[in-house]
Amino acid sequence: MGIVTSLLPFSIRCEPDGDVLCAHLAKGNRQIDELREQPPTSVLFHGPQGYVSPSWYATKREHGRVVPTWNFVVVQVWGTPTIRDDVQWLREQIEELTNAAEKGFRMPWKVADAPEDFIQAQMKGIVGLEIPVSRIEGKRKLSQNQPDRNQAGVIAGLRETGQEALADAVAEGRRQPDDFSLAK
Structure with missing residues (x-):
């Protein structure tokens, strides 16, 4: 099938x-x-997710070498x-x-x-x-690869567009690992 x-x-x-x-x-x-x-079998749970505009980055004004991205939180669970x-x-x-x-x-x-x-x-x-x-595996892509000033812009941009849960996740994600895995 x-x-x-x-x-x-x-x-x-x-x-x-x-x-x-x-x-x-x-x-x-x-x-x-x-x-x-x-x-x-795997079960996928997704958390907040959304588009990140490069116009929210402070570095856009500095050098312009920025691109849009998608931020997300996802957890995959396996079992029989x-x-x-x-x-x-x-x-x-x-x-x-x-x-x-x-x-x-x-x-x-x-x-x-x-x-x-x-x-x-x-x-x-x-x-x-x-x-x-x-088994449980998760992944967060929450602008961790960006400098603090860009992360602050992302949080502000997300809040301005009504994406509070994703803004909160980006703020919290700064202090979290990108990936995690739990196995029995």
């Missing part, structure tokens, strides 16, 4: 044996049969997937995911707010996905 991707929200469970990513997919998803074979058909596991996963997503709402919706027979019918159309984390 080749590489197949899906955009899924994940929750993470911190277990005594290690962290486990949890999600669910519609039973009609063509990835399920392949995932049942437990191939090595397991498809979960267990109704109790699915219920816990959808409640966990829903509770996390609804957390900031004034009146958070809960799975129990819907009729139980409706929830049970909906759960018949999904399967669970569990991926014990075996």
Whole structure:
């Protein structure tokens, strides 16, 4: 089949044996049969990202030898997937995911707010996905290669264009390594 991707929200469970990513997919998803074979699997999480204009660099005015770039934060997690058909596991996963997503709402919706027979019918159309984390790698490209005066310009430019999360990441990234890896 080749590489197949899906955009899924994940929750993470911190277990005594290690962290486990949890999600669910519609039973009609063509990835399920392949995932049942437990191939090595990766999950990509991205943080803030965005365009960096060379006009934000102080060195543009000094010598003009500047080009645009893209700043980003990304983490890739690997593990061996397991498809979960267990109704109790699915219920816990959808409640966990829903509770996390609804957390900031004034009146958070809960799975129990819907009729139980409706929830049970909906759960018949999904399967669970569990991926014990075996390796984590991340990368930050946050103008670390630029002198302080250019980084300050990037932070100001990002804030001016409403990209607060990326501006904060650039400010914080000055004190962080570019790459990191965690293995079990």
